[in-house]
Amino acid sequence: MNNNPIGVFDSGVGGLTCLKELGKLLPNEDIVYLGDTARVPYGTKSKETIACYAKQDIAFLEKYNVKMILIACGTVSSVLMSEDLFCDSEVKLNSGVIYPAVKSAFAATRNKKIGVIGTPATIRSGCYGKALRELCSDIRVVSKDCPLFVPLVENGYTNKDNKVTRLVAQEYLEVMIKEGVDTLIMGCTHYPLLKDIFADILGDKVTLISPGAEAARYSARILMQNGLLTDKKEQGSLRLFCTDSEELFAQNVASFLGNEENAEILKCTL
Numbered sequence: 001m002n003n004n005p006i007g008v009f010d011s012g013v014g015g016l017t018c019l020k021e022l023g024k025l026l027p028n029e030d031i032v033y034l035g036d037t038a039r040v041p042y043g044t045k046s047k048e049t050i051a052c053y054a055k056q057d058i059a060f061l062e063k064y065n066v067k068m069i070l071i072a073c074g075t076v077s078s079v080l081m082s083e084d085l086f087c088d089s090e091v092k093l094n095s096g097v098i099y100p101a102v103k104s105a106f107a108a109t110r111n112k113k114i115g116v117i118g119t120p121a122t123i124r125s126g127c128y129g130k131a132l133r134e135l136c137s138d139i140r141v142v143s144k145d146c147p148l149f150v151p152l153v154e155n156g157y158t159n160k161d162n163k164v165t166r167l168v169a170q171e172y173l174e175v176m177i178k179e180g181v182d183t184l185i186m187g188c189t190h191y192p193l194l195k196d197i198f199a200d201i202l203g204d205k206v207t208l209i210s211p212g213a214e215a216a217r218y219s220a221r222i223l224m225q226n227g228l229l230t231d232k233k234e235q236g237s238l239r240l241f242c243t244d245s246e247e248l249f250a251q252n253v254a255s256f257l258g259n260e261e262n263a264e265i266l267k268c269t270l
């Protein structure tokens, strides 16, 4: 048993897709979330810059004595595979989103054609493809970087009928239709906020995988297996930190999470 909070971070609001699932699975856990909204997007930056930001995010969460750090960011998770972001960290229990998403996509595919969309940094790293091919060498992976999705989400262009987002999505997803993928990893945690648009364009035969939600399930299992769940009976606290405007962040939190009465929104510097 361990009553310390769970730390979760992302470059912005995308990690809320992970938080939502974590809250459902482990409602008694205290959670500290960091969205580095002043520096979002991470996905168009170099590997060195992303690693440097990620180390600062981890150091921030460590101050809250977190028992686990969940990297709710596809971009940082892809850098994590080649850089040891946790080498100076005392928090040894951590998870990114790649492995849980890949496991779930592999279980879902029937024709072994899996699509991956993500930020330029994630797609450039090839991490999803590598992880999928380790599971099965004859799997076909179709990748596409989608740099416009993160700014659209951060600015609230998430409505199913939003014409701008729909047009952009049609262009990005065309290759997935052409290649006949039956499973799509929404390889950036911001993207599930656009899943209704994706589902409309791809049709209901394509399974959409949310890496944040998968990582939340995976982390809950790890905590349970290690005997590290809280023994508190009351609803856990939710502290949401951002590095830029609290107002904009609060609006996004309200539209993505609903009215979380126990949520506290705070601004911080890293």
Ligand code: DGL
Binding pocket: 010, 011, 012, 014, 015, 040, 041, 042, 043, 044, 072, 073, 074, 075, 076, 119, 122, 150, 187, 188, 189, 190
């Ligand atoms: N949610 C992050 C990810 O999963 C956003 C990337 C970004 O900041 O560009 O990759």
